[in-house]
Amino acid sequence: MARGARHAWLSITPEPERELPYALATLRAGGPPEAAAVDAELARMERLITRGGRRAWLAYLREARELAERAPGTGAPGEARAVVLDVIDNHDQLTLGLPSGRLGGPR
Numbered sequence: 001m002a003r004g005a006r007h008a009w010l011s012i013t014p015e016p017e018r019e020l021p022y023a024l025a026t027l028r029a030g031g032p033p034e035a036a037a038v039d040a041e042l043a044r045m046e047r048l049i050t051r052g053g054r055r056a057w058l059a060y061l062r063e064a065r066e067l068a069e070r071a072p073g074t075g076a077p078g079e080a081r082a083v084v085l086d087v088i089d090n091h092d093q094l095t096l097g098l099p100s101g102r103l104g105g106p107r
Helices: 005-011 015-029 035-051 054-070 075-097
Strands: none
Touching (some): 015 054, 054 075
């Protein structure tokens, strides 16, 4: 692996950090989440980014995709579902440009 490529996944895009915590908390709650649930999702993501690795990050994205794919397509869960799938699809497309090639998308 090229020097620096090992941590290239960290700089793909800010959307997961900005949009996934609220969307995933919504999916887990089945509707608008409580602030504590959003905070818990954000803390989990921060731990993955600061202490985890690429494999753990991809597992997180796989879990997020699976949760979204099981969600209903209407209401708050439907909106959250669309956000999660869009963010993950965008993330997966951006991995194609990384120095190490495709990371092995979260599908």
